[in-house]
Amino acid sequence: MSRKKLSRREFVAATALSSAALITAPYVRGAYAAGKLSMGFWDHWVPGANSASTELVNEWAAKEKVEVQLDYITSQGNKNIVTIAAEAQAKSGHDIFQMPTWWPQSNAELLEPVNDIMDPLIKLNGDVNGTVKYLGQADGKWLGVPASVGSQIKGPCSRIDLMKKYANIDVQEMYPAGSPPKADNWTLDTFLKAAEACHKAGFPFGIGLGETSDNVDTAGAIFQSFGAHLVDAKGNLTVKTDAVRQSLEFYKKLLAFLPPDVAAWDDASNNKWLVAGKGAMIMNPPSAWAVAKRDAPQVAEQCWTHGFPAGPKGRFAPYLPFFWSIWSFSKNKEAAKSLLSFLSQPASIEKMVVASGGYDLPAYEKLTTLKVWEEQGPPKGTLYHYPNPYKHQTLSIAASPAPPKVAQQIYFQATLTKMCLRYYQGETMEKTLAWAEGECEGFMRS
C-alpha cells in the first residue's frame, strides 16, 4: 500500500482552508453551549426551602445554556464538612460549594477570589456585616459570596407568657413588631434576674453548656458582651484578663439557674426544651419555633424572637453565615460567578428567604426588612426583630476576633463552654484560665 506524501504547499493550503472554514462558520449555540457547572448546596432544614434554590438555578441555567448538577448535602453528621475536606484533598468535585462559617478561611488557598462580583453586589444590596467580612475575606480577597440560605442569628426566642408572668418582662413591648426595640433595660443583669425567676417557677432558660455549635454561640456572644476574647485579632493570648474573669463569674451565676443536665446538651436539646414547653427561653434561630408551630401550636403562639441582652461592652448576637465559594480547580469559573451573582440579586434572595419561612438571613444591610419577617406568625410579627432590622446589636461569632484559623479551633474545641463548666464545677479561676491559655497556645500552631 503506497502512502501519499503531503507536500509543504499542500499542508499550508489545507491549514488555511480549515481555519477559514472555522472562522466563517455560523455560530450554533447548543442546549449546553456554556458548559457544565456542579454545585454542592447545603440541604436546608426547612421542608421545601431547597426548591427555591433549585428553581433559581434552573432559571439561570436555561438562560445561560449551562448544564447544571445540583447536589444538596446535609449537615447531619457533618456530611457537608467531610465532603469539603474530601474535595479539598482530591482537588476535584463540585465547582461551587456552599461552605459554613469557618470553611472558606480554612480552605482559603483553594478558593477562587470573587471580588469582581462582590463589589457590585455590595453596591446593589448594601454593605455586609462585620462577621461576614471576618469570615469571608482573607488579605482583601473575598473567598465566597455570602449565601442567604442557611445564614442565621441565634438570638433569644422567649415565651411571652412565662417571661411576663415570672420575670415581669413583656418581650413584645420590648421588641414591638414594626417598630424599633425599646430594650435599653434588656441587659445581662436583667437577663440573669429573669433566669433566676423562671428557674424558681420551674421554667428555666434552655441554654446549653455542651460542645456543639448552639452552646458555643451563646457563650461567645456573652463573652463578647463583656469584651472578653481568648485571643485578640493579632493572635496575642488574652485569656488572663478581667473581661474573661467577669464572663466566667457571670456564667457561674447563670449556670445555677439552668437545667442541671446542660453539660450534655447538643443542638437539638434546646429545641426540644422549647417545644416541650419546659423553659421560658432558648437561644436559637426560628427553627425551634417552626417545629413548635407544627408539633405544639400552643407553645408556638407564645414565642417571640428578639435581641440579645447587652453587656458592659455592648450588645452582641451570634451570627452564622454560609458562603457560596468557587473551588480554584473549578473548570467553569466564569459560569460559577455568573450564577452566584444571579443568586445574590434582591429578587432571588427574597425568593429563598420566603421559601425558608424567614429562617435564612441575607448578609446585606438593605435586605433585612423583607416583608416575610413582618408576616410570619403566630403570633404575628414573632420574627420581625430576628434579622436585626435596626442594627441594635452587633452580629458576631464566638472566638472572634482571633485570627480565623485559631478561632475555628477555639470554636470547635468548645473552649469557652468548657471554661465555664470547669469553673462552675469548682476549679479555681486561675487554673481554668491557665488551662484555657494552654489550649489556645496549642491552637496557634501553623
Place this chain on the structure above:
Amino acid sequence: MVDVAFQSSRTAAAQTGRKRTGLRNALRRKSMAAFLMTLPLILLIAVLVLYPALYSLHLATLNKAMTKFVGFGNFEFLFKRETFWLVVKQSCIFAISAVVFKALIGFIVAHFVHNVPANKQRKWRGMLLVPWVIPPAMSTLAWLWLFDPSYSAFNYTLSFFGLGPIPWTGDAMWARFSVILVNVWYGAPFFMIMYLAALKSVPEQLYEAAAIDGANWWQRIWYVTLPMMRNIIAITTLFSLIVTFANFDIVRILTAGGPLDHTHIFATWAFRVGIEGSDIPLGASVSLFMVPILAVAAIFILRDITKRGNES
C-alpha cells in the same frame, strides 16, 4: 509438595519438545494461579486500605497548612498536649474495659446457649445476635434517646422507684459508663457466636474423660474448655481490641466526646481536630498513634497462635 509435582511435570513436558511460552508455564504453577485469583481482592485492599493508610501516614508528616514536611513534628506536638493524654487514657479505658466485658458476657451467654436443647438453639442464637446486626449508628440513636439529658426513658423508669435522675451523658463518669455499656451491648453477641462455635468444636470425649477423672464444673472449664478455646479467645480479643480502639460512631453519637472531653477516644478526637478544626495533619497523627502499639500486640498474639498451631 504440589508445586514440586507441577514443576516435575513441566520438566517432563519440556522434554517432549512441545512449545510452551513463559506465561503458560507461570500459569501452570499453582501459586501463580492462586495469586491471580486473589489479585482482585489484593487490588481492592490496595486501593481502599493500603493507599488511604499510606496517604494518612503522609498527611501526618505535614504541617497544619500541609505545605511543609515536619517529620514527627505533629507527634511531638501531641505529646505536649494535656488533652491528647486524656484521650489516650480514655481510649485505653474504653477499649480494654469494653473488650473484657464483651468477652466475659460472650463467654457466659455462649455457655447458656450451648446448653439450650438443639432444637431451640437457633431461635436463641438469632435473638442474641440482634444487637450485632443492627447498624451501630442506628442502635446508638435509640440509646441516645434512652440516655437523653432531659427526657431519659431510664430516668423516667427510675423515678418510679424514687431514684435518679442520673446524668447519663452529662457527668464524666456516667458518660464513660454509658459509652462502654453501649459498646458492650453491641459487641458481646460477636464474642458469643465465636465462643459458641468454639464450644461446639470441643470433643465431647474430653468432658467424659474429665468427668470420669472426677473433675467438677470449674475444673472442666479451666482444664478442658478454656485450653481448647484459647486460639479463638486470642483472635476474638485481638480483633475486638483493634475494632474497639478504632470505634467512632458510638461515642460520636452518644456524647460527641463530652462532657469536658471526658469520653473522647482517638477517632472522635481525630475527627474533632482534623475535620471540624481543619487541622488534617494533626487529626491523621491522632488516628495513627495507636497503629504501632496495636501492630505489636497483633504480632505477639498471632505468633502465639501460630506456635500453638505448630505444636498441635
